[in-house]
Amino acid sequence: MEKKQRIKVKALSSNSQVKKLLLDKRYLIEDKLILKKEYLVNKQLTPVKNIFEFKNTSKANLEIKNVSKILDNRSIIKNVSLSVEPGKIVGLLGPNGCGKTTLYNLIVGKYFVDKGEILLNNKKIHDYPIYQRSRMGISLLEQHRGLLNNLTAFENLCAILELYIDDEVKIQKRANELLAKFNLDYLKHILARNLSGGEYRKCGILQRICNKNISVLLLDEPCAALDLISVNSLKQFILELKKSGISILITDHNYFLIEDILDKVYIMKEGQIITSGSTKQIEKDEKAIKYYLGQKISN
Template structure:
């Protein structure tokens, strides 16, 4: 009698697994199925009995993969650790002073808003941090190391990634292909690359975009996949987002903000530059408002909203809390 019951159970499981294998890319409970009909099983969700049953079903196509999506090298409990320090930075372009004696710091697992009107110097500061240009004076310190002279590719290797406003994905390539192009720089095993791609997509609920070309994505979808591409940097510690909410509808903005908060929960430190305070103020831990190359005010979003200078020169005289 017990043997018959066991046969029925195994048959049910087998039918369920076979149904999954027929689909191109599916996230169902603990199973990820990719386009090559392999079963990817998240290690921590499968017990020994399940493992034996699945192995019997499809021994050759079973791949156990780590449930760790990305390691940012930081845990939320270490949030107060200073990861980036900008110390008395000044920069002139074409003989015109753009930044004047700027100083601030970024902590681990923090979302920092770099705010101000157009032309305030936000993009210049981003370019200095990422290594596109170099400061005239002052220091840029990453993990207690001065990186003033490091070129952009070496700063990337040390964990700084930038997503620019008007740049992102290869338009004629799918989400899968765009992520693969970055991951193959760090991972040589094809199966491991595929596992990482499907982990990333499924974790953020974006597996439906695997075979969608970038040119056919909505603005919000494009921004999310672009961001995932940037965090494929194996040493990623700091993500710089340049105007991430630009040209997005309210629903997409809300979705992107939740997405950024998830990245913070995974331990990533984020700097967002934006001229629209109200689009991002509810996800910021700390704010710096720049005007004419100087820090006009800094503090929490609540402090910014109450500051007289911020209201007069940035938020607008008609602003009311």
Template sequence: MSSLTTRGLTKQYKGLKVVDDVDVDVESGEVVGLLGPNGAGKTTCFYMIVGLIRCDSGSIKLDEDEISDMPMHERARRGIGYLPQEPSIFRKLSVEDNIMAVLQAQPRLSNDERQRRVDELLEEFNIAHKRTSMGISLSGGERRRVEIARALSLEPFFILLDEPFAGIDPISVVDIQHVISHLRDIGIGVIITDHNVRETLGICDRAYILSEGRVLTTGSPDEILYNEEVREIYLGSDFRL
């Protein structure tokens, strides 16, 4: 079992601490949310774990290895996948070629191994029927499936999903929740940051609620839901899952 942890994660801009002493723990096969009101520091914290932003102080560890100074591509090689909010699919390539493009960069694989891996991922994510469809023709939910399948082609231990529920219809939301549940079932740790709190809490095992750069509380969705302080500053008194 692998673990991804942060300890004392801190970031400031022009003397203002936007992330202040944040500890996060994620294990294999666990879905964890990073949530909070606008300006809480959740996105900055998320980007520091991914490697898009360097932390000022604190540590980020993959198992026992310190990775806080590693560039993003090295973290990916170590097993930390990342799916940005913006569409990352190659619009003018077929679904099959979208996945194959990533595998082509893996010199250790033979052509037969690459093709077998593509076929497995197409079946695993229920997109085999879209094999020859161009990226530009896919729905929001289909696009997300292809992007996640492509990220999985590198066999990561963890995947960080940035706003996975943004800009997709309700049917696609349920579809993506099922995909995330599948990632958990096959032992991949998932971190989600999203403004769609209901959809995120609906799939998370645990969530961290950030406020003013610090962790306000952490717990199961039910524990978050019935936390009076969280309701006061974030969810509102009428919020329901």
């Protein structure tokens, strides 16, 4: 029965929703979206053919060094430096419009830096195109982009897995493994449009870890518009990912929603990092209190 549910990426290549979904996988060459496996092979971007266990074999240290970016004659990112170590969850926090999403776009390669460097395991990648950074294990879950609503959770995973695995049986096996690993197999046959907010975000994250080389996961306000029960469930899900050694950078404008899972915090204001430290340090930091927290946190 599941054989009929396999999603053919090639057959869906004209669907605008699929184009948006596959854009997240960053298969771009000369600014053109690659939708067909045949083109991937011709460009020596052959999909991974072996099935893989969920474990991070390519732990990565992400470093941003003195990065600046001007967009539309406005200085959006100003001399920003930060780092994310393997198996750590780092918060990039600040009010809306402070530059968090733009910095994410610089990390994945949607924009190129004007000044500064982006390094992955001490290798400079800021001049690499989007698809190459994706193949190196950098993946982004954007706040307003996710699943195809007319497909089930299982079908959504299969659509992405086709980019990495060239065997139908193994694609279905891997999709089932991912759902079971994170106790989401009960969602298998539910259409994405019928998922709760928290379930939708979890399945979106599962899509991003379909890449066996996943080493850096960027989450753009994953807790936005979720109730507290869903937020707590999602945080436990993120902590499970941390155990694999993935470097996780998470943005949010509400510190109090995610502070208990953060190993380190960077506070942004008007395109700059104004302070950083552990959660305990941030809660006592005068700049963090003045420009972001609004109050000192008592123990």
